[in-house]
Amino acid sequence: xxxxxxxxxxxxxxxxxxxxxxxxxxxxxxxxxxxxxxxxxxxxxxxxxxxxxxxxxxxxxxxxxxxxxxxxxxxxxxxxxxxxxxxxxxxxxxxxxxxxxxxxxxxxxxxxxxxxxxxxxxxxxxxxxxxxxxxxxxxxxxxxxxxxxxxxxxxxxxxxxxxxxxxxxxxxxxxxxxxxxxxxxxxxxxxxxxxxxxxxxxxxxxxxxxxxx
Amino acid sequence: xxxxxxxxxxxxxxxxxxxxxxxxxxxxxxxxxxxxxxxxxxxxxxxxxxxxxxxxxxxxxxxxxxxxxxxxxxxxxxxxxxxxxxxxxxxxxxxxxxxxxxxxxxxxxxxxxxxxxxxxxxxxxxxxxxxxxxxxxxxxxxxxxxxxxxxxxxxxxxxxxxxxxxxxxxxxxxxxxxxxxxxxxxxxxxxxxxxxxxxxxxxxxxxxxxxxxxxxxxxxxxxxxxxxxxxxxxxxxxxxxxxxxxxxxxxxxxxxxxxxxxxxxxxxxxxxxxxxxxxxxxxxxxxxxxxxxxxxxxxxxxxxxxxxxxxxxxxxxxxxxxxxxxxxxxxxxxxxxxxxxxxxxxxxxxxxxxxxxxxxxxxxxxxxxxxxxxxxxxxx
Numbered sequence: 319x320x321x322x323x324x325x326x327x328x329x330x331x332x333x334x335x336x337x338x339x340x341x342x343x344x345x346x347x348x349x350x351x352x353x354x355x356x357x358x359x360x361x362x363x364x365x366x367x368x369x370x371x372x373x374x375x376x377x378x379x380x381x382x383x384x385x386x387x388x389x390x391x392x393x394x395x396x397x398x399x400x401x402x403x404x405x406x407x408x409x410x411x412x413x414x415x416x417x418x419x420x421x422x423x424x425x426x427x428x429x430x431x432x433x434x435x436x437x438x439x440x441x442x443x444x445x446x447x448x449x450x451x452x453x454x455x456x457x458x459x460x461x462x463x464x465x466x467x468x469x470x471x472x473x474x475x476x477x478x479x480x481x482x483x484x485x486x487x488x489x490x491x492x493x494x495x496x497x498x499x500x501x502x503x504x505x506x507x508x509x510x511x512x513x514x515x516x517x518x519x520x521x522x523x524x525x526x527x528x529x530x531x
Numbered sequence: 532x533x534x535x536x537x538x539x540x541x542x543x544x545x546x547x548x549x550x551x552x553x554x555x556x557x558x559x560x561x562x563x564x565x566x567x568x569x570x571x572x573x574x575x576x577x578x579x580x581x582x583x584x585x586x587x588x589x590x591x592x593x594x595x596x597x598x599x600x601x602x603x604x605x606x607x608x609x610x611x612x613x614x615x616x617x618x619x620x621x622x623x624x625x626x627x628x629x630x631x632x633x634x635x636x637x638x639x640x641x642x643x644x645x646x647x648x649x650x651x652x653x654x655x656x657x658x659x660x661x662x663x664x665x666x667x668x669x670x671x672x673x674x675x676x677x678x679x680x681x682x683x684x685x686x687x688x689x690x691x692x693x694x695x696x697x698x699x700x701x702x703x704x705x706x707x708x709x710x711x712x713x714x715x716x717x718x719x720x721x722x723x724x725x726x727x728x729x730x731x732x733x734x735x736x737x738x739x740x741x742x743x744x745x746x747x748x749x750x751x752x753x754x755x756x757x758x759x760x761x762x763x764x765x766x767x768x769x770x771x772x773x774x775x776x777x778x779x780x781x782x783x784x785x786x787x788x789x790x791x792x793x794x795x796x797x798x799x800x801x802x803x804x805x806x807x808x809x810x811x812x813x814x815x816x817x818x819x820x821x822x823x824x825x826x827x828x829x830x831x832x833x834x835x836x837x838x839x840x841x842x843x844x845x846x847x848x849x850x851x852x853x854x855x856x857x858x859x860x861x862x863x864x865x866x867x868x869x870x871x872x873x874x875x876x877x878x879x880x881x882x883x884x885x886x887x888x889x890x891x892x893x894x895x896x897x898x899x900x901x902x903x904x905x906x907x908x909x910x911x
Contacts, residue, residue: 331561341561347688348563351681355571358641358674362648369655397659398651405660407800412726429726438728445589445728 371396375417383500384410384428386528387486392517395419400426410486410498410528422506422514424521431485431499435468438499439483443470463526464488467502471511478511480504480518486527500525538839543894545836548769550692551619552890557628557689564688568628571636571681578639579714583721590724596736597720601713604744608709608752615823616702617883618830618856619890625690626706632682633710633755638718641678642711646670668793672785675711676758679751682707683759687768696833697763697826704759705752712751716743749812750791753819758784760826769829780822787815824858831856837886846904847882855882874910881907 331341373396380403381389387410388403400415401408413428431438439456459467459482467484480503487497502525504511504518511518546552559565587594616626649670654662683703687694694703716739723739724732761780764773790797790811798804834856841847847855854865854875866875885903892900 328556329559329561336561339561340563344559344562344564344688347684347691348565348567351564351684351688352567352570354677354684355567355641355681358645358678362645362652362674366648366651366655369652371655373655373658398654399659401660401663406663406796427726429728431728431730441730442728445586445725447586447589 371398371418373397381415381426382408383415383426383486383525384408384413384498384528387500388524388526389426389521390524391417391424392419392514392521395424395517410500413500419514419517422504422510424518425501425503425505427501427503428486429499429501433495434491435466435483435485435494435499438485438501439468439470439481442481442483442501459522461525462523465525465527467522467525473508473511475508477508478504478506480511482522484525488527497527536840536843538836538843539894541836542840542889545833546890546894548695549619549830549833549837549890550690550695551833551837552887552893553690553692555622555625555690555693557624559689562689564685568632568636568685568689571640571685572631575635575638575640578643579635582639582643582718586725589729590721590732593720593724593729593732593736594717596733597717597739600736600740600744601716601720604716604740604747605709605713612702612705612709612752615705618698618827618834619696620883620887621693621699621702625686625693626703628689629682629686629703629707630710632685633679633707633712633751634714635710637675637678637682637707637711638714641681642671642675642715645674645678649674664796665793668789668791668796671792672788675751676754676781676785676788679704679707679711679755680759680762683762687766694763694768696769696829697760698823698830700759700761700763701756701823701826704755704757704762707759708751708753708755711755712747715751716740716747719743746791746808749815753815754784754788757781757787757819757822760822763826771829776825783818787811787818827858831858834886837889838882841885841889841904846885846907851878851882855879855886877910878907881910 335342375391375393375395375397377393379391381391381397382401382403382405383389384407391397395417396419398416398418400413400417408428410428411430413426415424415426417424417426431441433441436456456468456470459469461467461484465484465486465488467482469480469482471478471480473479482502484500484502485494485497486500487494502522504514506514557565583594612626650662650666653666653669657665683694683700686703693699720736720739723735727735758781761777761784763769764777764780766777767773790807794807794811795804798807835852838847838852838855842849842852850865850868854862857865862875862879865879866872869875869878881903885900885907888897888899888903891897
């Protein structure tokens with residue numbers, strides 16, 4: 319008598335294809351996709367971690383802040399993002415520069431903002447909400463080229479921080495308000511800022527607006 | 532003994548080879564591809580929540596504006612891709628699975644960490660100027676094209692009978708690419724708002740929408756459609772493996788992605804930057820339709836074989852068969868032949884319905900086939 323094989327239930331896996339409850343016929347597609355995904359995600363991260371930075375700032379090199387604006391970075395720091403003058407060129411309103419040395423970082427970001435440097439710094443801090451750091455007093459700073467910046471420092475368990483906001487122009491209130499904004503953020507481990515104070519101060523003093531401003 | 536006519540055999544062969552009519556089921560606990568898919572989408576969703584969650588409340592206007600604008604942007608895209616999901620068309624559930632992979636897993640699980648790492652590697656190897664000029668174009672075509680194509684590989688694991696031809700790869704790739712594009716656009720909306728520290732958030736969303744929306748016409752959906760069609764040629768799942776053609780097609784998609792991302796570097800600061808976007812877009816569209824025509828060959832053949840017995844039975848005339856299994860120019864010719872655009876459209880849709888019912892019934896007669904046949908005769 320011929321046995322009635324009937325209709326296999328949905329999702330039925332023949333016994334010879336089973337392994338730990340899984341269908342072995344699906345291994346090729348599933349594990350190939352998993353292997354390639356893990357290679358892309360962790361392979362590049364591992365390779366990145368294995369390659370050290372060799373982009374040290376040398377004496378005489380100058381950062382391009384876009385539209386002719388410049389700053390002199392501290393010698394020996396690693397330039398991890400951003401370009402030097404004579405390079406690819408930078409846009410002042412979408413500028414991103416990152417310098418690192420030991421555990422300290424200096425981030426320089428350019429953007430558009432209609433208003434004073436003081437109001438710009440308020441907007442930046444508002445956008446980040448409340449932080450764990452204890453806020454310090456706000457002061458002002460004038461660069462060698464006459465740009466006036468607003469400085470706010472803070473300290474807390476996560477480290478020392480200094481934020482300096484500039485409007486990249488000198489002159490009438492109207493022209494300063496309409497100019498691009500620049501934010502310099504310095505971060506160090508707690509109690510370590512003093513080690514970098516002179517280098518940071520020299521960088522801040524060297525910030526120069528473009529000739530057209 | 533029953534003699535099965537040759538054309539009926541060919542019809543059944545086409546149904547088996549194309550896999551058309553097989554149901555798509557997402558929930559498959561015995562399938563490894565199902566678990567890898569969940570891992571990818573779950574990992575992507577967590578990364579996405581962490582990314583947007585940091586300051587989501589402050590950037591709500593930008594994000595809400597971006598979601599609304601790009602949801603509207605999806606509508607014409609879905610209509611266009613629905614139009615191209617012809618011949619042995621893919622089920623909506625399968626296409627939605629691909630879309631979610633592209634949007635959540637490929638973007639946030641794979642591309643976000645992989646791109647960050649590879650961009651940093653280029654800066655370390657070639658310096659920050661080199662990375663600024665060429666980093667994006669040397670990164671995204673690798674991580675993003677492969678990340679998206681993994682969605683197709685997983686769909687092959689989830690629906691091996693349904694994903695067979697290069698045209699299947701083309702359509703599924705377009706949906707995966709569309710998902711990637713829209714979710715990446717939301718990332719750009721968020722980044723654009725943070726770049727401005729939350730000033731004029733709706734205006735910032737609108738600007739990103741205009742620029743990314745326009746660029747999106749020849750972006751991820753196109754790259755992935757081409758790349759995945761090439762991958763299907765390499766895999767040769769419809770029986771005919773074309774490795775060289777497949778590899779060249781995949782490389783072409785990666786090259787388009789490179790050219791689009793590194794346009795600034797290619798122009799070298801010259802006037803070319805004003806011309807390149809349009810020149811690259813034209814070349815990409817020509818290549819897209821070239822790939823589409825070649826990828827559709829197998830499907831058109833299956834369609835002819837599937838409806839062959841209906842021609843013999845007099846339900847479908849040869850002109851309608853040419854049109855329903857043909858390209859745009861064949862459908863245009865049929866419209867002219869009938870002197871009625873609406874009648875041609877009705878007949879083409881009815882013939883497509885009949886083919887689908889025949890495939891679903893495995894070539895047998897079923898109430899669905901009888902109804903679709905009657906409908907075709909009614910509108911004829």
